[in-house]
Amino acid sequence: MSQTAAGIAAGVLAREIGAGARLIRWLEEGDPRGRDALATIYPHTGQAHLIGITGPPGAGKSTLTNALISEQRKRGRRVGVIAVDPSSPFSGGAVLGDRVRMQTHALDTGVFIRSMGTRGQLGGLSRATFDAILVQDAMGYDVVIVETVGVGQDELDIVSLAHSTVIVSVPGLGDEVQAIKAGLLEAGDLFVVNKADREGADALTRQLELMLHLREQTRPSDWTPPLVHTTALTGQGVATLTDELDRHLAMLKASGGFAACLKERNRHMFESLLQEQAARQILAAALAEPSAAQLISAVEQGDIDPYSAAAQLVGCISLKFS
Amino acid sequence: MSQTAAGIAAGVLAREIGAGARLIRWLEEGDPRGRDALATIYPHTGQAHLIGITGPPGAGKSTLTNALISEQRKRGRRVGVIAVDPSSPFSGGAVLGDRVRMQTHALDTGVFIRSMGTRGQLGGLSRATFDAILVQDAMGYDVVIVETVGVGQDELDIVSLAHSTVIVSVPGLGDEVQAIKAGLLEAGDLFVVNKADREGADALTRQLELMLHLREQTRPSDWTPPLVHTTALTGQGVATLTDELDRHLAMLKASGGFAACLKERNRHMFESLLQEQAARQILAAALAEPSAAQLISAVEQGDIDPYSAAAQLVGCISLKFS
Numbered sequence: 131m132s133q134t135a136a137g138i139a140a141g142v143l144a145r146e147i148g149a150g151a152r153l154i155r156w157l158e159e160g161d162p163r164g165r166d167a168l169a170t171i172y173p174h175t176g177q178a179h180l181i182g183i184t185g186p187p188g189a190g191k192s193t194l195t196n197a198l199i200s201e202q203r204k205r206g207r208r209v210g211v212i213a214v215d216p217s218s219p220f221s222g223g224a225v226l227g228d229r230v231r232m233q234t235h236a237l238d239t240g241v242f243i244r245s246m247g248t249r250g251q252l253g254g255l256s257r258a259t260f261d262a263i264l265v266q267d268a269m270g271y272d273v274v275i276v277e278t279v280g281v282g283q284d285e286l287d288i289v290s291l292a293h294s295t296v297i298v299s300v301p302g303l304g305d306e307v308q309a310i311k312a313g314l315l316e317a318g319d320l321f322v323v324n325k326a327d328r329e330g331a332d333a334l335t336r337q338l339e340l341m342l343h344l345r346e347q348t349r350p351s352d353w354t355p356p357l358v359h360t361t362a363l364t365g366q367g368v369a370t371l372t373d374e375l376d377r378h379l380a381m382l383k384a385s386g387g388f389a390a391c392l393k394e395r396n397r398h399m400f401e402s403l404l405q406e407q408a409a410r411q412i413l414a415a416a417l418a419e420p421s422a423a424q425l426i427s428a429v430e431q432g433d434i435d436p437y438s439a440a441a442q443l444v445g446c447i448s449l450k451f452s
Numbered sequence: 453m454s455q456t457a458a459g460i461a462a463g464v465l466a467r468e469i470g471a472g473a474r475l476i477r478w479l480e481e482g483d484p485r486g487r488d489a490l491a492t493i494y495p496h497t498g499q500a501h502l503i504g505i506t507g508p509p510g511a512g513k514s515t516l517t518n519a520l521i522s523e524q525r526k527r528g529r530r531v532g533v534i535a536v537d538p539s540s541p542f543s544g545g546a547v548l549g550d551r552v553r554m555q556t557h558a559l560d561t562g563v564f565i566r567s568m569g570t571r572g573q574l575g576g577l578s579r580a581t582f583d584a585i586l587v588q589d590a591m592g593y594d595v596v597i598v599e600t601v602g603v604g605q606d607e608l609d610i611v612s613l614a615h616s617t618v619i620v621s622v623p624g625l626g627d628e629v630q631a632i633k634a635g636l637l638e639a640g641d642l643f644v645v646n647k648a649d650r651e652g653a654d655a656l657t658r659q660l661e662l663m664l665h666l667r668e669q670t671r672p673s674d675w676t677p678p679l680v681h682t683t684a685l686t687g688q689g690v691a692t693l694t695d696e697l698d699r700h701l702a703m704l705k706a707s708g709g710f711a712a713c714l715k716e717r718n719r720h721m722f723e724s725l726l727q728e729q730a731a732r733q734i735l736a737a738a739l740a741e742p743s744a745a746q747l748i749s750a751v752e753q754g755d756i757d758p759y760s761a762a763a764q765l766v767g768c769i770s771l772k773f774s
Contacts, residue, residue: 165759172757187509264757393752400751401731403762408734409727411766419773429722430715435494435586437487440725444733450770451741 135166142171145269147242154244157261168261171268176392178210178267178274179379182292187279189300190324194362195277199235201365201372202273210266210274213245214259214288242266256287260399290317291395293388294378296371298322299338301330315341319355320374326359326367335359353381416443457488464493467591469564476566479583490583493590498714500532500589500596501701504614509601511622512646516684517599521557523687523694524595532588532596535567536581536610564588578609582721611639613717615710616700618642618693621660623652637663641677642696648681648689657681675703738765 138156141149153171156164183191183198195211202209235241244262246255259276266274278288289295297318302325321342323335338357346354356374360367382388416422422443429439460478463471475493478486505513505520517533524531557563566584568577581598588596600610611617619640624647643664645657660679668676678696682689704710738744744765751761 165763169757169760172754176754392754396751396754396758397748399758400748400761401735403758404734404765405727405731407762407766408730408769409723411769412726412730412771413723415771416773422773426719426722429718432494432498432714432718435491436718436721436725438491439722440729441487443726444729446774447730447733448772448774449734449737450772451738451744452768452770 133163135163136170138163139167139170142167142265142268143174147239147269150242150265150269151244153265154262157265158258164261168264172264174270175264175267178263178271179294179375180263180267180292180391181273181275181375182289182295183275183277183298184279184289184295185298185300185322185324186303188303189298190362191277191279191298194298194322194324194360194368195275196235197360197362197365197368198275198372199241201368203235203238203240205372207272208240208270209242210263210269210271211241211243212259212262212266212274212276213243214255214276214278242269242271257399257402259288260291260395287398291391291398293382293391294319294375296320296322296375298324299334300325301328301334315345316349319353319378320371321355321357322367322371323357323359324362327361331359352385353378412443412447422446455485457485458492460485461489461492464489464587464590465496469561469591472564472587472591473566475587476584479587480580486583490586494586496592497586497589500585500593501616501697502585502589502614502713503595503597503697504611504617505597505599505620506601506611506617507620507622507644507646508625510625511620512684513599513601513620516620516644516646516682516690517597518557519682519684519687519690520597520694521563523690525557525560525562527694529594530562530592531564532585532591532593533563533565534581534584534588534596534598535565536577536598536600564591564593579721579724581610582613582717609720613713613720615704615713616641616697618644618697620644620646621656622647623650623656637667638671641675641700642693643677643679644689644693645679645681646684649683653681674707675700734765734769744768 138149138153142153153164153167155161157168181198183195185191192213195213199209199211235243244266246258246262263274263276276288276292295317297315297320299322301323321338323331323338325331335357342355342357358367358371358374360371362368379388382391413426416426425434425439425443428434429436434442460471460475464475475486475489477483479490503520505517507513514535517535521531521533557565566588568580568584585596585598598610598614617639619637619642621644623645643660645653645660647653657679664677664679680689680693680696682693684690701710704713735748738748747756747761747765750756751758756764
């Protein structure tokens with residue numbers, strides 16, 4: 131495989147999984163070839179249906195993702211998966227049974243599964259995830275599924291920027307409805323009660339229906355989030371979920387929401403990159419400037435609080451665009 | 453209560469919980485009075501022993517935190533707690549029994565418990581948490597405990613910047629050791645097997661011992677992380693854990709690690725604030741500059757990839773310090 135940016139970009143556009151994996155790694159590591167290759171493939175992005183799947187640990191998100199892959203494949207679609215969860219079977223972090231189950235799609239070239247660690251990426255988790263989405267998108271995957279554990283700001287950023295966000299609940303966890311209350315309810319486009327054959331499914335369903343009803347009251351919308359019952363392990367309900375996802379996609383395309391979502395994602399990535407690069411440039415310039423270097427050292431010594439110091443440094447910068 | 457920055461700062465230094473809660477809210481909301489008050493109280497920070505407690509959901513972190521509070525109070529110390537977990541009983545996200553249990557310390561003015569949501573804070577979760585730490589630190593709490601669910605980059609930032617990081621495991625979750633492998637092992641200063649009376653505790657202990665042994669081999673250190681068995685619900689083992697925390701603190705103070713940790717935290721906060729403020733200034737300036745505004749619009753339209761655009765914008769800025 132060619133190691134140049136142009137070679138890898140060509141491989142990505144030729145839908146070679148090895149090239150895609152290489153490019154994602156370059157982007158994670160901040161390799162300058164990654165940026166060049168991304169610029170080449172970028173015009174080919176913006177087509178995939180980006181589905182976020184989230185919910186508490188133990189809700190069966192990975193099993194549901196696996197069943198969704200099968201259903202989407204049945205419908206002739208190529209599927210990319212990005213697993214953002216250290217304990218996901220996709221990341222190798224689970225018991226043997228799960229890992230074997232996930233191998234179902236290992237030999238299917240219409241499926242590309244990539245797991246993201248939760249640390250060490252330059253620029254943080256949400257940036258690395260968006261990079262991986264861009265790569266899979268450019269590779270022509272019709273659907274890109276992002277599975278996250280749904281706790282933490284990064285994960286919320288990720289799900290809130292997907293086209294369709296699926297919130298998975300499961301009976302018997304006790305506090306999962308509370309966790310949904312705390313932030314995920316607003317972000318959900320579709321709700322799933324998984325392991326719907328378990329005791330407690332009816333009570334959970336009623337709770338969710340009530341919460342969705344309240345949400346509808348406080349925030350009326352053209353889209354009423356469906357509540358789907360699945361048993362991901364057997365595939366029960368997964369066709370219905372896929373139908374609802376297709377319906378949501380059609381609605382987004384008709385309403386302009388699909389384009390708006392992409393625009394927001396672009397802007398979000400740009401601002402995150404700008405923050406990082408601008409701060410790096412300012413820090414480098416400040417360290418070369420005696421008065422500014424003194425300020426940074428005062429911060430480290432605790433002689434000035436970080437807020438005042440940052441405001442002071444930014445305040446004495448004058449900017450010029452050339 | 454006075455609503456001025458000076459009044460709230462005085463209240464914080466007089467150890468009034470109401471003033472502390474107000475200041476934390478101001479900082480979360482970006483109220484300019486928050487920054488002024490923080491500048492006033494800042495010289496009084498840097499004394500507290502900052503303890504991070506993390507581990508998978510269901511490990512009993514909140515119960516352990518509660519038991520730690522009791523033990524620290526017995527030793528005559530004032531305790532601040534910051535709960536970064538949407539499903540934590542401290543945030544009101546749990547079943548009634550838990551909530552009642554957490555009320556133990558509700559009437560004790562030597563204890564200040566604050567929970568952080570996982571979204572909506574200006575500048576993100578880790579900034580808001582560090583702000584809350586500064587406030588509790590300035591209020592003279594000897595110990596500040598930060599409880600996080602331990603998934604996501606923000607949480608890892610938080611625990612990695614604490615003086616003493618406690619990783620809590622529990623038998624029977626199946627994949628929790630795997631989750632620890634994925635990132636938390638490196639960050640841990642103390643390891644706890646909670647619910648140590650449960651079946652599987654011995655196997656979990658052996659796994660942890662093996663992992664700690666491997667860590668010792670690959671990364672030798674002056675500090676050998678102790679492995680403590682607790683039953684947080686009854687308080688068993690919590691005195692031992694507190695002894696080990698005290699021993700870790702003494703080691704850090706003797707080795708200069710305590711000061712180094714503070715320095716790193718200051719630098720981290722400063723850089724995060726600088727990123728945000730610099731980017732805000734650059735964006736505002738760019739939108740007023742026709743060529744730069746055009747670039748931002750091209751990003752939103754998807755005509756240029758965010759990496760190239762950010763590099764281009766940063767590249768045509770010249771900086772001057774006055």
